[in-house]
Amino acid sequence: MAELTSFSYHPGLSLIHKIDARFKLFFIAAISVSSLNSSLLGISMLFMPVFCGFIIVRISFLEIIKDLYILLIFLIIVFAVRAFSTDGVVLYEGLVEGSVVSLRIILIALLGMLFTSTTRTADVKAAIDWILKPFPFNFKSRISTMTGLMMRFIPIIMEQARETSTAQKARCIENRKNPIYRTARFSIPLLGKIFNNADRISMAMEARCYSDIRTGLKLSSKINDWIALSVIVSICIISVLYL
Amino acid sequence: MNIIEITKLSHMFSNGTLALDNIDFKAKRGEFIVIAGCNGSGKTTLLRHLNGLLFPTGGNVIVDGVNVSEDPVRARRIVGMVFQDSDTQIIGETVREDVAFGPENLALYREEIEQRVDEALRVTGLTCLADARPHMLSGGEKRRLAIAGVLAMKPEILAFDEPFSNLDYPGTLQVLKQIIGLHKMGRTIIITTHDLEKVIAHADRLIIMKSGRIAKEGSPERILPDTEMFGIKEPCFSRMGLGMISWLN
Numbered sequence: 001m002a003e004l005t006s007f008s009y010h011p012g013l014s015l016i017h018k019i020d021a022r023f024k025l026f027f028i029a030a031i032s033v034s035s036l037n038s039s040l041l042g043i044s045m046l047f048m049p050v051f052c053g054f055i056i057v058r059i060s061f062l063e064i065i066k067d068l069y070i071l072l073i074f075l076i077i078v079f080a081v082r083a084f085s086t087d088g089v090v091l092y093e094g095l096v097e098g099s100v101v102s103l104r105i106i107l108i109a110l111l112g113m114l115f116t117s118t119t120r121t122a123d124v125k126a127a128i129d130w131i132l133k134p135f136p137f138n139f140k141s142r143i144s145t146m147t148g149l150m151m152r153f154i155p156i157i158m159e160q161a162r163e164t165s166t167a168q169k170a171r172c173i174e175n176r177k178n179p180i181y182r183t184a185r186f187s188i189p190l191l192g193k194i195f196n197n198a199d200r201i202s203m204a205m206e207a208r209c210y211s212d213i214r215t216g217l218k219l220s221s222k223i224n225d226w227i228a229l230s231v232i233v234s235i236c237i238i239s240v241l242y243l
Numbered sequence: 244m245n246i247i248e249i250t251k252l253s254h255m256f257s258n259g260t261l262a263l264d265n266i267d268f269k270a271k272r273g274e275f276i277v278i279a280g281c282n283g284s285g286k287t288t289l290l291r292h293l294n295g296l297l298f299p300t301g302g303n304v305i306v307d308g309v310n311v312s313e314d315p316v317r318a319r320r321i322v323g324m325v326f327q328d329s330d331t332q333i334i335g336e337t338v339r340e341d342v343a344f345g346p347e348n349l350a351l352y353r354e355e356i357e358q359r360v361d362e363a364l365r366v367t368g369l370t371c372l373a374d375a376r377p378h379m380l381s382g383g384e385k386r387r388l389a390i391a392g393v394l395a396m397k398p399e400i401l402a403f404d405e406p407f408s409n410l411d412y413p414g415t416l417q418v419l420k421q422i423i424g425l426h427k428m429g430r431t432i433i434i435t436t437h438d439l440e441k442v443i444a445h446a447d448r449l450i451i452m453k454s455g456r457i458a459k460e461g462s463p464e465r466i467l468p469d470t471e472m473f474g475i476k477e478p479c480f481s482r483m484g485l486g487m488i489s490w491l492n
Contacts, residue, residue, distance in 0.1 A: 009336045011374055120336040152336065156378070200331035203296055207324045208334075208392065209316055209348040215356060216347075 008155040009120060014056050015224065016118045021127035023225045024119060027232045028111045034236040035104045040096055042239035043103045049235060050107065053114045064113065071109055075102040116155075121148040126217040141212040153201075157194055164190045246272045246307055246321075246400060246431055247293065253301035254288055254455075262288040264455040266302070270433065272399070275426050277443055277463070278435045280452035281474040286435035287327070289452070290402050293433070294322040307399070320349070323398030327405040329385040330378070338380075338388055339364070339373040345396040356395075363395040367421060383414025390421055400431040407441050415441055419490055439470065440478040444489040451475065463487070 011017075031046050038046065054064065065072070082098035128144035164186060176182055247270040254263040263285050270276055280286050291297040292304045295315025304311040304318075311318040326332045335341025342363050346356040364370045367387045372380065377388055386406060393401065403422065407415045423445055426432045434442055443449060449466045451459040451473050458473055459466055467481040480488040 008378075009376065011337050011376055120340060121334075122336070122340060149334075152334070156330075197331055200326070200328060201334070204326055204332040205334065207294055207296055207319055207326075208345040208396065209319045210344075211316075211348060213350055214348045215350050215353060218353075 008117065009152075010057060010059065010117045012057065012118070014058075014118070016053050016057050016114070018222075018224065019118075019228055020219055020221050020225045021119050021123035022130055022219060023221065023229055024115055025127055025131070026229070028115060030232060030236050031111055032108055034240050035107050038239045039243055040100050040103070042243040043100060043107060045235060045239045045243055046107055047103075047110075049232060050110045050114060053118075054110075057114070057118055059117060064110070067113070068106075068109060071105070075105060078102055078105070116151055119151075121152040122217045123219070124148045124151055126219050129216060130219060145212075149201075153197075156197070160193050160197075161186075161190055164193070244272055245269045248305040249292070249302070250305075251302035252289075252292060252299050252304060254292065254297060255300045262455050263292075263299075266455075266457055268450070268457065270400075270431060273426075273429055273431055275432045275445060275447045276434070276450060277439065277446040277448070278433065278450045278452060279437060279439055279470065279473075279475050280435075280458075281437060284452040285455040286452055287404050288455075290324065290404055290433065290435055293400070293402055294319045294324055296324070320396060321398055322400045322402055323393030323396055325386070325389045325393055325401065325403045325406060327408055329382075329389045332389045332392065333377040333385065335377060337373070338369055338375050338377055338391075341377055341388060342369075342391045342395050345392055349396065359395045359397070363391040366394060366424070367391040368417075381414060382410050383417040386410065386414065386418045387421055390418075390425075394425075398430075400433065401425055403432070403434045405436055406434060407436065407438060416491065419445075423491070437475055439467070439475060440480075441490050443467065443478060444480075444487040 027049075031049070035043050035046055054061070079098040079102045082101050083094040085094070125144045125148035128147050129140065132140040132143060168186060173182060173185060176185075247268070249266055249268040252263055252266040252268075253261070255261050266285075266289060268289075278286050278289065288297060292299060292311065293306060295311045295318045298312050298315075306318045307321050309317060333341050334344045339360055342360045343356050346359050351359070361370075364373055367390055369384070369387055369391055372384065377385065380388060390401075401422075406418055406422065410418060419441060422432060422434070422442070426445070434446075436442060439449075443463050446463050449459075449461065449463040450457055451466065451470065453473050459469060464487070467477055470477045480486065
């Protein structure tokens with residue numbers, strides 16, 4: 001039985017699950033863009049809807065930290081570099097600048113996590129189809145399918161990475177101190193597995209008559225979507241203009 | 244009437260390996276056929292020719308009167324294939340969504356898709372798991388989901404590639420019951436396996452493959468005593484001269 005990560009889709013009937021995928025994509029874009037023009041206080045405010053989202057969906061913060069711990073290690077480095085390379089009073093402006101950059105990255109990662117855990121691949125595909133509708137090119141459907149599939153298989157790739165890592169630990173890879181050797185020994189079998197799986201999946205899809213001409217999902221916005229839109233837009237405006 | 248007619252089928256991979264060598268094979272509508280052989284004997288390659296996932300480098304594969312090479316999509320509608328690794332066959336985020344994937348590809352109306360999904364879930368006993376996440380299911384349930392996904396496309400022939408591999412005893416029984424139920428409903432069943440014990444009691448015909456060729460073909464009672472010559476374990480009941488005994492008994 002597979003282990004569920006925070007990046008996996010968590011089936012449910014919560015308010016966040018029911019929001020139209022097009023609105024969710026807009027929220028991600030709006031919050032991400034707002035975070036680029038916000039102060040430390042403004043970014044903190046942008047975290048509010050994200051935290052509320054996780055509480056509504058009932059994904060524990062411990063689980064999130066566990067899944068993002070590599071990113072957190074990376075952010076500590078980013079924070080330290082920013083803190084000590086910013087001009088001005090090092091222990092104040094540097095810390096503020098480092099915090100803003102780190103929080104911005106965490107915010108975007110959490111937004112992505114909330115989106116993938118509450119949105120079905122079929123909804124993502126339908127939303128991207130809708131977004132790409134005005135564009136004239138022919139491979140719109142293919143782009144939306146690829147995006148949907150990519151989201152769908154990220155948790156599986158992460159699970160395979162975890163399995164590969166566990167199998168290597170069982171054979172004492174940790175005794176090898178050379179990081180290049182360890183990276184090569186980890187990534188080559190993992191990439192092999194991913195490409196083999198991709199081959200099998202495409203064959204299975206072909207066996208089930210997959211093509212660009214298929215019955216799609218019809219998205220329809222409801223009152224809750226518009227209420228959520230007004231809340232998010234208000235938060236974004238306040239965080240950019242007033243904080 | 245024959246629903247599958249294969250004549251002089253050969254398949255050579257791009258690396259020069261001859262996977263299938265001059266295969267002649269016919270299947271009657273409603274027949275239950277088991278294809279056995281060691282790893283690398285060509286069972287899966289043969290199966291993949293039935294719905295145009297592979298095309299012959301020599302010979303013809305005709306399904307329900309039409310050459311598969313001429314219309315592979317039609318062949319895929321007629322021959323539903325259940326792969327050995329269920330995980331890679333599952334596309335949807337929920338059980339219901341995965342079962343709907345095939346009918347959606349047939350561009351059916353949403354009402355008909357829902358009707359077919361409900362029916363496939365009912366037949367495979369997965370109705371209560373309709374909203375579950377497929378990757379959290381047990382091995383047997385995943386295999387049944389793969390069957391449901393194929394059933395929703397209403398195929399006449401069901402081709403199973405090693406359907407019992409990696410399954411525990413209860414999972415094997417669930418899948419076996421499912422396959423026998425589908426055969427009783429009139430579907431043509433083709434199973435590839437190297438483990439005859441579990442399924443052979445229900446088969447009408449046994450085909451043994453070796454090095455890409457059909458080495459032996461006939462009724463299971465007649466062929467079973469010779470299977471070990473081809474590297475396939477003879478079922479215990481056959482060894483002990485007990486006649487055919489189903490795993491369900």
